[in-house]
Amino acid sequence: MPEPITGPRPTLEAVAARAGVSRATASRVVNGGAGVRAPLVDKVRRAVEELGYVPNHAARSLVTRRNGAVAVIIAEPEFRIFSDPFFEQQVRGISRELTAHDSQLVLLWVEGPGDHDRIARYLGGGHVDGALAFSLHNDDELPALIDRSRIPTVFGGRSRAGKDLAVPYVDCDNRGGAREAVRHLVSLGRRHIAHIAGPDDLMAALDRVDGYHDVLIDADPALTAQGDFTEESGARAMHELLERRPDLDGVFVSNDLMAAGALRVLAERGVRVPEDVAVVGFDDMASVVRSTVPALTTVHQDIEGMGRLMVKLLMRLLDESGGPAPASVITPTALVRRASA
Amino acid sequence: MPEPITGPRPTLEAVAARAGVSRATASRVVNGGAGVRAPLVDKVRRAVEELGYVPNHAARSLVTRRNGAVAVIIAEPEFRIFSDPFFEQQVRGISRELTAHDSQLVLLWVEGPGDHDRIARYLGGGHVDGALAFSLHNDDELPALIDRSRIPTVFGGRSRAGKDLAVPYVDCDNRGGAREAVRHLVSLGRRHIAHIAGPDDLMAALDRVDGYHDVLIDADPALTAQGDFTEESGARAMHELLERRPDLDGVFVSNDLMAAGALRVLAERGVRVPEDVAVVGFDDMASVVRSTVPALTTVHQDIEGMGRLMVKLLMRLLDESGGPAPASVITPTALVRRASA
Structure with a gap:
């Protein structure tokens, strides 16, 4: 076995020379070893240990703090x-x-x-x-x-x-998007527009509530119900709203998943969408809006x-x-x- | 500013003493600083820098290679x-x-x-x-x-x-589970049992194919169709099988998601399950087996x-x-x- 080498920090070239392989092969081994035959991997690894070589990426990480x-x-x-x-x-x-x-x-x-x-x-x-x-x-x-x-x-x-x-x-622009959704329902002649809100510890949900109130300044608090952005919670909130205000004719829902739950409840109760109740969601989530019946009007954001x-x-x-x-x-x-x- | 200290590796106690805080506070700062007021965080950080203190977790990582x-x-x-x-x-x-x-x-x-x-x-x-x-x-x-x-x-x-x-x-035990699924279909008197296989570069899927053939040694190759473990591919495979062998009366499907797709196609075609065609899946995935109509008989694995x-x-x-x-x-x-x- 060759003697250990002391002195300045060893280079990759020194490792390659000691292992008897090309610099490219040594580099590949140091970077994980993909595509290098096992005997060569072992030779390079031995050279790395004998020389106390610090691989480039680790050295780079020490100096620049870049881990990739x-x-x-x-x-x-x-x-x-x-x-x-x-x-x-x-x-x-x-x-x-x-x-x-x-x-x-x-x-x-x-x-x-x-x-x-x-x-x-x-x-x-x-x-x-x-x-x-x-x-x-x-x-x-x-x-x-x-x-x-x-x-x-x-x-x-x-x-x-x-x-x-x-x-x-x-x-x-959660608040602006919500305003546009609610204004659209107003422009369709809807008079009793409800809101299914998201969790009240998420700013996105609170911003959307604010957008709803920007347009409907005096909205009846009974027209707002809360969910947690899951489909199930949207269904529960829709039930609540229909109990409280059976005269509602529009709903702005804070995300598409909850809107899918709300649409399901409306269908089960025989409420026609959009004839009896118009529904607008938020997100424009392809996997959700494609599968709702009817297709969901919603606020698009480029997630x-x-x-x-x-x-x-x-x-x-x-x-x-x-x-x-x-x-x-x-x-x-x-x-x-x-x-x- | 106190003079830099040289000598043996500084301890956390030394950091705490220099910063004028408790060891517990110093420890919290070193471990991310959660819950410590900003001025104290700054004091401790300064002490860490002045002393050249290496936090425990980094030191532990250097020695034991444990990163947590x-x-x-x-x-x-x-x-x-x-x-x-x-x-x-x-x-x-x-x-x-x-x-x-x-x-x-x-x-x-x-x-x-x-x-x-x-x-x-x-x-x-x-x-x-x-x-x-x-x-x-x-x-x-x-x-x-x-x-x-x-x-x-x-x-x-x-x-x-x-x-x-x-x-x-x-x-x-993919192969044993598959055998049990197919034997169950045989025990129900099914004569033409098909298989919807998973991707042929996954051993789990290949093992389940082997289990199917362990029981049905001479199965007609036309009774096997292939999917890729997605629901859509299960639907496509079921279509294929019904075209090729309209007399089939049982299907062992290589996972539950594909079985859900297959059940959907059978329902669309008016084929009754289990009367006309009995279906067995694999996985026992709660979120899938709960929502299929009818509820899915399947092979449970403890994922x-x-x-x-x-x-x-x-x-x-x-x-x-x-x-x-x-x-x-x-x-x-x-x-x-x-x-x-």
Whole structure:
């Protein structure tokens, strides 16, 4: 066995020479070894150990703190992440944009405060270059915890807990979109327009409530019922509203999944849509609006595009060439008219 | 400003003393800073910098290579991960067990060979203590790539590409379960039993085909059609089978999602289930079998439990106290009789 070598930090070229392989082969082994025959992998690994070589990516990471990985943190339990198509679309946009930047997406989720210590340790461990966090709830400690980790971060959507932090966000014009939905129902001559609201710890849901009240300043509180953005909760809220105000002739629902639940209840009760009750959703989620009967009129937001935009802002935060810090972005919404209103 | 201190590695106690805070506060700041007021966070951070303190978790990571994080790698595009409830259940089991070990789950997925270099770099970067990989396809380079990263790994399900690697796996008794499903159809007096198979690059699907042929040694090849484990593909395969063999009176379907698609087609064509055609699925996926009409007879496998078991095997691989390497595990299956057969 050759003698151990001491002196300056060994190069990849030295590893390749010691292992008797090309620099390209040594590089592939150091970067995971894909496509290299096992005996060569072993030779290179032995040379790495003998020389005490620090692989480029680890060295680069030590110097520039670049790990080539970005954490996507979703503040929801895993059953919601896997069942609400909103997350799939947002993650798809993020995934494509990160791939374009050759950065690995690692997905984490936070069910509640019991997970905070572990997440803080992970973020503090220097394993990711940046973080994208969404579905942040008001009065949640998570935004502050992410901010204190000092990892460059972009939020998806605003939250009361995040509003005093110097963290840029990407959000859609929830309030303006809601106004347009309700004005559309008014323009159809609807007189008793109800609202099925989302969870009251999510700013997106609260903004949509505000948009409803912008148009219907004196709306009867009995015309508002609350859900939690799941289809089941939309069905329950629709039942409630029909009990309280059987004269309602329009409903603006805070997301498409709840609208699908509301449409199901209306059909079961023999209420005709849109003749008796016109229904407008929010999101324009392809997998939902395609399958409702009748097809759902809704407020379109570009969920996948917002995911891509979050990555673009993050890449500007990571860019150390010294440009100005990126500002938050509010993306536009647009009413899409289909059969339900 | 106090003079920089040199000498042995500074302790957390030294940081706390220099910052003028309690050890507990210093510890919280070092671990992310959750719940500590900003001025104190700044004091502690300054002390950390001045002393050149290496936080415990980073020090532990340097010494033991423990990062407190485990990668879950799914070899499927993200739309399948988010739409097939199988992955949610498996990830749920993994997530709960990792939480019990205070280890952070980071989820990655691999759409194809284009992602391999990036994944190899990530796994080679020392960011995770271990990996759990599932939905591995035959002839895929991924298992070898993961193995070469030298990260302790457990596979979910067998694959041809993984079979020569010293990587333990957790799988269910796919072949035995399939035999039981088909025997049940035979015991109901069915004479022309078809099979809707899953993708032929997944061992689980191939094992279920083998189980079908174990019982029906001379089955007409026209009685087998192939899907890709999605509901749509199950519907397409059912159409095909009804064209080819309108006399079929039983179908064993390789997973519940495809069985749901098959039941939909049978209903559309006015074929009564189970009177005309009896149907048996595989998986016993709560979210699917609850919603089919009629309720689906199927082969139960404990998907969540298999996820937990994968973590337990991984923890034994990570345990350096020198016990024997864990062996692979095949978990039992059981037929669950409902209305469809």
